[in-house]
Amino acid sequence: MESNAAALTEREAAGLVEAEGSETSRTSLREVELSTEAGPGDAIRLAEAMEDDTIPHFDKFLGHLGTLPWDRYGVRLGAIVGAVILWHVLSVNHVDMLINFANIPNPVVVGDQLVFLLGTSEFYRHILVSLERIAISFGIAAVLGIFIGIIMGRSRIFSDIMMPYIEILRPIPAVAWIPMAILMLPTEEASIIYITTLGAFFPIVLSTLHGVEQTSGVYIRAAQSLGAGRIAIMRHVVLPGALPSIMSGLAIGMGVAWFSLLAGEIISGQYGIGYFTWNAYSLVEYESIVIGMLIIGGLGTLSTWLVKQASKPALRWQESET
Amino acid sequence: MSGIEYAAAESGMGMGTEGDGEANTLPPLGKTHTTQLKADKGQVTIEGVTVDFGGNVAVDDATLEIRPGEFLCLLGPSGCGKSTLMNTVAGFVRPTAGCVSVDGVQVEQPGLDRGMVFQQHSLFPWKTVCDNVAFGPLMANLGKDQARATARSFLEMVGLSGYENRYPGVLSGGMKQRVGIARALANYPKVLLMDEPFGALDAQTRLVMQENLLQIWSEFGITVIFVTHDIDEAVFLADRVVIMSASPGRLIADLPVELERPRSLAMTTSDVYIRTKQRCMELIRTESKRAFDQQRSVA
Numbered sequence: 001m002e003s004n005a006a007a008l009t010e011r012e013a014a015g016l017v018e019a020e021g022s023e024t025s026r027t028s029l030r031e032v033e034l035s036t037e038a039g040p041g042d043a044i045r046l047a048e049a050m051e052d053d054t055i056p057h058f059d060k061f062l063g064h065l066g067t068l069p070w071d072r073y074g075v076r077l078g079a080i081v082g083a084v085i086l087w088h089v090l091s092v093n094h095v096d097m098l099i100n101f102a103n104i105p106n107p108v109v110v111g112d113q114l115v116f117l118l119g120t121s122e123f124y125r126h127i128l129v130s131l132e133r134i135a136i137s138f139g140i141a142a143v144l145g146i147f148i149g150i151i152m153g154r155s156r157i158f159s160d161i162m163m164p165y166i167e168i169l170r171p172i173p174a175v176a177w178i179p180m181a182i183l184m185l186p187t188e189e190a191s192i193i194y195i196t197t198l199g200a201f202f203p204i205v206l207s208t209l210h211g212v213e214q215t216s217g218v219y220i221r222a223a224q225s226l227g228a229g230r231i232a233i234m235r236h237v238v239l240p241g242a243l244p245s246i247m248s249g250l251a252i253g254m255g256v257a258w259f260s261l262l263a264g265e266i267i268s269g270q271y272g273i274g275y276f277t278w279n280a281y282s283l284v285e286y287e288s289i290v291i292g293m294l295i296i297g298g299l300g301t302l303s304t305w306l307v308k309q310a311s312k313p314a315l316r317w318q319e320s321e322t
Numbered sequence: 323m324s325g326i327e328y329a330a331a332e333s334g335m336g337m338g339t340e341g342d343g344e345a346n347t348l349p350p351l352g353k354t355h356t357t358q359l360k361a362d363k364g365q366v367t368i369e370g371v372t373v374d375f376g377g378n379v380a381v382d383d384a385t386l387e388i389r390p391g392e393f394l395c396l397l398g399p400s401g402c403g404k405s406t407l408m409n410t411v412a413g414f415v416r417p418t419a420g421c422v423s424v425d426g427v428q429v430e431q432p433g434l435d436r437g438m439v440f441q442q443h444s445l446f447p448w449k450t451v452c453d454n455v456a457f458g459p460l461m462a463n464l465g466k467d468q469a470r471a472t473a474r475s476f477l478e479m480v481g482l483s484g485y486e487n488r489y490p491g492v493l494s495g496g497m498k499q500r501v502g503i504a505r506a507l508a509n510y511p512k513v514l515l516m517d518e519p520f521g522a523l524d525a526q527t528r529l530v531m532q533e534n535l536l537q538i539w540s541e542f543g544i545t546v547i548f549v550t551h552d553i554d555e556a557v558f559l560a561d562r563v564v565i566m567s568a569s570p571g572r573l574i575a576d577l578p579v580e581l582e583r584p585r586s587l588a589m590t591t592s593d594v595y596i597r598t599k600q601r602c603m604e605l606i607r608t609e610s611k612r613a614f615d616q617q618r619s620v621a
Contacts (some may be wrong), residue, residue: 221414222444226509227434227461236457240448317448317489 105287113287127295129271130146130261134303137193138257141200145253146246149208154238159209170202174260179269192264193270199260200253207249211242244318247311254307256302363395363425364512364545366411370420373406373571380406382570383420390512393539393546395560397553397602399610403571404549405517412438412515412545424513434462437506439516444502445490450479451501452486458509476504479538496527503538513545520555529587532559536585553602557595558585565601567609569616575605 014163058105084107089095091106105113117123174195181191215238265274277292358539366388373381380403387393396404410422413432421431424436432438437458445454455473460466465467477483480500490498495618499519520528530553539546550556557579565575579598581589589595 102554216443218444219446221412221432222438222440222446222505223457223461224414224432225412225434225436225438225515226458226505228463229459232461237446240446243448309341317491 048183053203066226068156103286110287110290113285114291117288117291123276126271126276127275127299130265130273131299133189133192133196133261133265133272134254134257134299137196137261138200138254139301140193141197141204141253141302142250144197145204145249146208149205149246149249150211150212150234150238150242152205153212153215153242154234165204166205169198174199174263175267178264181264182268184199188268192261192269195264196261197256200257203252203256204246204249207245208242211245211249212238214245215241243311243314247308247315248312251307254304255300258296258303262296326493362390365425365575366513366545366547366594367423367426368407368411368420368423368456369409371417371422372419373403373410375417378503379570381410381417382572384571385420386564386573386576388533388545388547390545391543393559393561394546394548395556395563395568396549397556397563397606398551398566398571399568399606399613400551402566402568404566407566407571408515408517408547408549411513412436434458434509434517435511436513437509437511439499439502439506439514439519441518442495442498445498445505447490450487450489451482451493454490454501455505455508458505462509472508473504476508477501480504480534494527495523496531499506499531500534503535506537507538507542511544513547514539514542514575516546516548518549518551521550522553528555533585533587535559536583540584553599553606554590557581557599558590558601563598565609568613574609577601 011304087104088107090101091104094102096102118147154164177195177198178191181194182188185191185194219237219241220233223233228236261272262274262277265272266278273292273295277289277296280286280288280292366386368384368386368388371381371384372379382403384407396408398404406415410417411424411429413429413436425539429436445451446457449457452470452473455476456466456469459469459472464472474483474486477486480503482500482504483499485493485501490501493501502519503514520531523531536559548556548559560579563575563577563579564573565577566572567574577598580594581592581598
């Protein structure tokens with residue numbers, strides 16, 4: 001049996017008998033935008049939905065920057081301006097219909113407060129602390145997620161060992177981890193990093209696993225017949241084949257990382273944009289709440305966009321696919 | 323790679339475009355392969371091979387001797403196990419019983435002495451055309467530059483020099499298969515295994531590809547095992563057509579094709595061609611009918 005395994009793994013052998021030419025489904029980054037607005041559960045459901053190519057094309061915003069005609073940017077800009085005007089009208093007139101705008105600061109007040117905050121070094125510190133936490137957590141999650149995902153995809157036993165943990169831990173929201181994280185880890189900072197890493201880890205590991213599993217058996221056999229060994233197959237076939245999935249996993253992971261980070265920062269910590277927002281509520285600085293929220297939205301969008309831009313060169317070959 | 327030494331001087335290569343003066347360290351591939359390789363290399367021996375996929379017998383006691391440099395077509399209806407039999411030669415499938423050997427060495431696993439051309443979707447879409455062909459030489463421990471140089475000379479041979487930096491996604495089906503053939507040959511294998519390589523092509527492209535393949539084969543003098551369900555294709559290409567029956571997959575006939583070489587399309591109207599084709603058709607029809615009756619009695 002051992003020499004048999006040298007020729008091909010059980011999985012590949014199964015693939016030999018049937019479904020020879022099954023099309024590898026192409027996952028794209030198109031679903032990713034949603035993750036910044038949705039909770040971790042949603043993002044993971046999206047990661048699963050990627051297996052299904054029939055899901056609708058979500059409109060891209062930043063993903064298409066530079067490729068859309070200018071009039072469409074005009075419409076998008078108009079939509080934002082319209083929302084700001086509506087917000088202004090509702091809040092200035094203290095409209096109270098279902099949603100109460102009486103206590104909501106209007107855009108002008110928020111703008112004044114933003115100008116003031118931009119003059120304080122404290123404000124930048126909150127932002128930088130959050131960015132640093134995201135960078136560390138996302139880095140750890142990316143390395144671990146890709147590494148574990150690849151091994152899971154290539155080893156049935158490892159996959160069977162890991163899968164129950166992933167299935168059980170994955171639905172636990174970041175907020176629910178906070179008490180346990182504080183008990184387990186020495187510092188608050190470590191707890192926040194832990195929670196953020198965990199949030200980003202699951203979509204990355206699952207997308208990587210999916211990408212590795214969908215590697216077509218025919219590519220592996222082609223490589224084998226050209227003299228490639230296990231390591232060469234991993235490097236030249238499995239990894240590049242899984243790259244589109246890995247990259248969309250990273251983009252989703254980035255969204256979930258922000259979500260988890262904010263949960264961690266709100267409950268504990270002394271700095272960070274989440275702490276800033278929550279603290280503003282305690283101090284009854286309603287303008288700062290709005291600013292904190294908008295900063296979170298902006299940074300989340302920007303970082304996801306960066307991940308996608310970084311992945312573009314590696315996926316250039318996909319542009320020629322029809 | 324010792325194989326490169328076989329390459330000979332300039333010659334108007336098959337479907338290849340002429341050299342464009344680009345610095346090419348390797349000489350173009352030449353016709354001297356025929357005499358050098360045909361004599362001794364690429365003898366495939368299949369002895370009593372049975373492949374049993376857990377109760378489903380795909381190949382039943384197949385015995386076949388393929389001479390060095392021979393062009394053999396394995397002909398049979400879909401699902402008769404001909405691909406499985408070829409996969410035992412490739413080393414992808416291990417026989418349940420019996421053994422396969424190439425030049426006296428038993429096949430244990432896939433190796434670069436047996437090049438493989440698949441039906442479709444086997445070029446690595448993330449590698450350029452040049453890097454696809456260079457993959458074999460790279461795995462054979464040629465340096466990156468030398469592997470690419472080898473790849474370029476093979477791409478020239480199949481007439482795709484202009485596409486070396488493109489990705490496979492932009493190529494047509496026929497072009498993809500030409501790259502596939504170049505990739506399989508770039509390691510100078512002893513045996514070329516082709517699994518319905520032209521099955522997905524349109525009829526016109528297929529004809530051109532068949533002629534191109536014969537030309538490459540005559541230049542390399544390589545042993546070819548070609549799996550197909552197309553009787554015309556088998557008779558036109560092969561020195562010998564071996565017919566396989568379905569369920570269980572058995573070799574039922576071994577017909578030499580006595581058409582002279584080089585083959586041309588004009589021969590497809592000759593008496594020998596038509597007689598051979600008729601013989602194949604009879605054998606396959608009898609076989610198909612038997613299988614059909616068998617299925618009906620089971621139902």
